[in-house]
Amino acid sequence: MIYLDTNVLVAYINPKDKLHDRAVPLITKYRESGLVISQLVVVELHSVFSRTMNISDAELEALVNYTVKKCGAEVVPIEWDELYSKSLDYANRLKLKTLDLLHVIAAHLIGAETLISFDRDINSKGNTIESLLEVRVVGL
Secondary structure (H helix, E strand, O other), X not given: OEEEOHHHHHHHHOOOOOOHHHHHHHHHHHHHHOEEEEHHHHHHHHHHHHHHOOOOHHHHHHHHHHHHHHHOEEEEOOOHHXXXXXXXXXXXXXXXXXXXXXXXXXXXXXXXXXXXXXXXXXXXXXXXXXXXXXXXXXXX
């Protein structure tokens, strides 16, 4: 399974995004391996789109659903208490911003072998993430 960070989905769906040309081949390459996202990504998509577009709640929901479907990702539920607990366990070792930490831990809890992200902080700690959590980081 391949976990997609929110920024990859946004770049993929938006042809004007500066990382769109990187997102398309990555998603195409890994789609057959099983692309997954957590509920955290769904929440973040709602937040990102609501801040950048003036659309109704129904349109927002439709856009998020379209984005997930277009990327070919499956939403995998996570246990929030476990996400919280594991994030606390790894916060001092990974030293990431909150949402970045939550995505990394969510990928680990889901059992993803790879995390695709365009986040510079996540990518810069790829070796640490892989050694601690056995999740390979691909992106920038």
